[in-house]
Amino acid sequence: MAKRKTTNVADATTPSTESTPTAAPETAYESTPGTEFGGAYSRFSDLDIHLFREGKHGKLYDKFGSHVVTHNGVQGTYFAVWAPSARYVAVIGDFNGWxxxxxxxxxxxxxxGIWETFIPAIGNGQTYKYFIVHEDGREMEKGDPYAHFWEVPPQTATKVWDTYYEWNDGEWMANRGPKNALNAPQSIYEVHMSSWKRDPSDPTRELTYxxxxxxxxxxxxxMGFTHVEFMPVMHYPYPPxxxxxxTGYYAPSSRFGAPQDFMKxxxxxxxxxVGVxxxxxxxxxxxxxxxxxxFDGSHLYEHPDPRKGYHPDWKSYIFNYGRPEVRSFLLSNALFWLDRCHADGLRVDAVASMLYLDYSxxxxxxxxxxxGGRENLDAISLFKEINEAVYRDFPDAQTIAEESTAFPGVSRPVFTGGLGFGQKWMMGWMNDTLRYFExxxxxxxxxxxxxxxxxVYxxxxxxCLPLSHDEVVYGKHSLVSKMPGDEWQRFANLRLLFGYMFTHFGTKLLFMGGEFGQTSxxxxxxxxxxxxxxxxxxKGMAACVKALNNLYRTEPALYQRNFEASGFEWIDTTDRENSVLTYARRGDTPEETVVVVLNMTPVPRPNYRIGVPAxxxxxxxxxxxxTxxxxxxxxxxxxxxxxxTPLHGKEQSISLTIPPLGVTVMKLEK
Structure with missing residues (x-):
């Protein structure tokens, strides 16, 4: 009987050679079509197989993976895995001594290419892998791509686990539509779960869910944030x-607890x-x-052509977006987190890298x-299908693209020729704004x-205006440390930056720590x-962000027309000498209009006159x-x-005092 084989976590930048070991003899393992438990019991209908092979299946997590079931009066676990290039597949685990x-x-x-079996007397918590022999005799041990629970790294096996949970968020789910809508305030707090906060008595210990x-x-x-955005919680073995x-696309990271703990x-x-x-x-x-x-010895999930299947920046592998079964895997995965985990939205990482064949x-x-173009047509069509499915099945959710190019129509509906995302990160705004404030x-x-x-665009x-984790690592300094001047000026500059961000059109995203001026x-x-x-x-910085969140949530002019030109008006951009900018934000009714004045220098400006809308x-x-x-x-x-006193194209004006390195927001008394 074989001993359990424990594979250490491979460096995420280097493919492990363990997936291509010495070939086994041709007669080492044999597999035949099953009858009692294998061939007789299956979770796949003919329609499931058809949709899977067409790239249209959106609920493969109900089919693949491990599922505790009762078959012919016997309780056990059904296993199913896709491995079309395998000549032999077996389930190995503690239950059979590996x-x-x-x-x-x-x-x-x-x-x-689907392999199935039913194994009696196996239930939740059982540790397992798939042992796979490729057609050419190569052997490998793989975790289940559809598993909901992986071992805590450096262990690498998967566990039989279901996603059953007695949810008690019915009120939110029934009424979340207006809170996730495009005309609602969305102030997103970006969190890296491992490093947001740790055990004060043991700084090396990560907190549980x-x-x-x-x-x-x-x-x-x-603090008044409307949403939390978690950096990837899907199972990942490599902390850096x-x-x-x-690694585990269908499993919340086990380093913080079980799937149900994440759901809680x-x-x-x-x-x-608060939305998630x-x-x-x-x-x-x-x-x-x-x-x-x-996975099965072939390029099953990754594109076989390294020009399309290998990422030179991240030294990782790119999905084969044109393969129907892989499309079904990704479509089902997007819907899984919205369905089983009640997520309110997906922020899709590195969209630009998928859209362009010549990326990096x-x-x-x-x-x-x-x-003859450089667009990845398979990725484009996949985005459209996934976004259509999300907004069809979960109309109150949002998809947000991290996309850094001028690719047209990213956040426009598919029926108008767009990619179908709800929002797109405004990377140009982020780069220009930080460069200016530095x-x-x-x-x-x-x-x-x-x-x-x-x-202009x-x-x-x-x-969505992002001040994300990418801007405070790799020598870029923290937000407050980017600011020029002495301590008071640095903090005043950052408060000014946040005031500009929260009164600018678009939804908002702030990475953890920025809200209180993390210095490192x-x-x-x-x-x-x-x-x-x-x-x-x-303490003052945190109070300022709290106040800005409250202002943003309570002033309709700052969110009702977030994505409409009618919601924003420059009043004056000509006072370059004093570095003062003035603009108005408008809501659905004229009386909600607010006027914003930015003073980008440390010189207070008393008796400064601006034109006003009414x-x-x-x-x-x-x-x-x-203070x-x-x-x-x-x-x-x-x-x-x-x-x-006419000014700035307005018939009326006011004279006010503009604070040093400050933002002032004025509103007409009703």
Whole structure:
């Protein structure tokens, strides 16, 4: 009887050689069509097989993988795996001492490449892998691609596990539509679960899903964020990948607990009125020996042509988007997280890398499509199918594309020729804005176009403004450390940046730590520096972000027309000398209009006159220079009445005091 074979986690940047061991003798293992348990019991109908092979199946997680069932009065587990290039497949695990010959699977008669078996007396928690012999005799041991539970790394096996959970978030699920809608406020808090917070008594210990819920739910409520976006929670063995090298696409990471523990975390956020968005990574997967790479000895999931199947940047493997069975795998996976885990949205990683055949490739390293272009037609059609399925089956959810190019129609409906995403990250805004704010204030007057340029293309897509994890690693510095000047100016600049972000059109995303001015770069392997909140600048920063979230959620002008040109109007962009910008945000009714004034220098501007959209009395409803925010307290405490002094194309104007490195938001008294 064979001993259990434990495979250490392969470096995510290097394919393991363990997937191609010495060939076995041709007669070592044999498999024949089953009758009693293998051939007689199956979860696949003819329609399932047809949809799977057409790339149209959206619920393969009900079919493949391991499922505890009762068959002919016997309780056990049904296993199904796709391995068309295998000549022998067996289930190995603790239950049979990892014996490769005692639990062979049976290949279906219909040439689908699906292997099945039923093994009595196996239930939830049983550890297993698939032992696969390729047609040429090569042997490999693989985790189940559809498993819901993987062992904690460095162990690499999968477990029989179901996703049954008694959900108690019915009120949220029934009423989430308006909260996830495009005309609703969406302020997203991006969280890396491993490093958001750790055990104070043991900084090396990651919190469990339950412990994260205990701390995160009240914090997000207190800070006023509407949604949490988790960086990939799908099972990943290599911590430095931050979760972007996924091995178990259908399994929440076991390093924090069981699948039901993750569901409880989602449920508690929902009960608190907070939406949950999950990072999803269909762009690539690692070459780990136990994972998808060369799964049955062939290029099963990855494209066989390295020009399309290998990613030079991440040294990982690219799905074969043109293979129907792989399309079904990815379609089902997207729907799985919305269905079984009640996610409210998917933020799709690295979309640009999928759209272009020449992404990160030099001339001669890629092959044009059938029309001679560089677009990946298979990936484009897959995005359209997945987005259509998401909005058909989960109309209250959102898909958000991380896409950094000018590819047209990313967030436009498929029926108009778009890719069908609900939103797209506004990477141009992020790059221009950070570049501008990193400049010394004395030089900003020469670069004002970096801020005004966003409106040139800003309504071509439904944009989300991201200040994400990518901007605070690899020597880029934390957000507050990017800012010029002394300590007071750095924090004032960051409050100004956040004020600009929250009053700009588009939804908002802020990576954890930015909300209180984390001073060091993000380290995936340690907790945020929560002790900084004991100090006035950081405490003030957190208070400012809390106030901005409240302003954003309560002022309809800041969200009702987030993606419409009618919701934004420049009032004045000409005062380059003083680096002052003025604009209006409009809601569905004129009385909701707010006026925003940005002072990009540390010089206060008393008696500064601006044109306003309507006559009346204006009140200051937000000022980033408030003393509770660690500001200098240059405010407009008294109401300001308009005067019949035309300015900036308006018949009425007001004279106000603009704080140093500050943002002022004014609203007309009803």
């Amino acid at each position: 014996d490769r010959g005692s639990a062979p699977m049976n290949v279906r008669w219909d040439s689908s 339950g412990e994260i819920a205990d701390a995160l739910v009240p914090y997000v409520q207190e 990948s931050w979760g972007y090298q996924v 975390l989602v449920e508690r956020l929902h009960q608190a009125g 968005i999950l990072d999803w990574v269909p762009a690539h997967f690692p070459g780990d020996a136990n994972g998808l790479y060369e 490739r030099n001339a001669g390293e890629w092959e044009p499509n059938m029309f 400049r010394e204030p004395i030089n900003r007057k020469y670069h004002q176009d970096e801020l005004t340029f966003s409106t 800003g309504f071509s897509e439904n944009f 770069e993000w380290n995936f392997d340690q907790s945020l520096d929560w002790h900084l909140l004991d100090h006035a600048p950081h 006559a009346g009395t204006y009140h200051e409803i937000f000022n980033s220079d408030a 509770e925010f660690y500001g200098s307290g240059v405010l407009n405490g008294e109401p300001l009445t308009t005067e019949d």
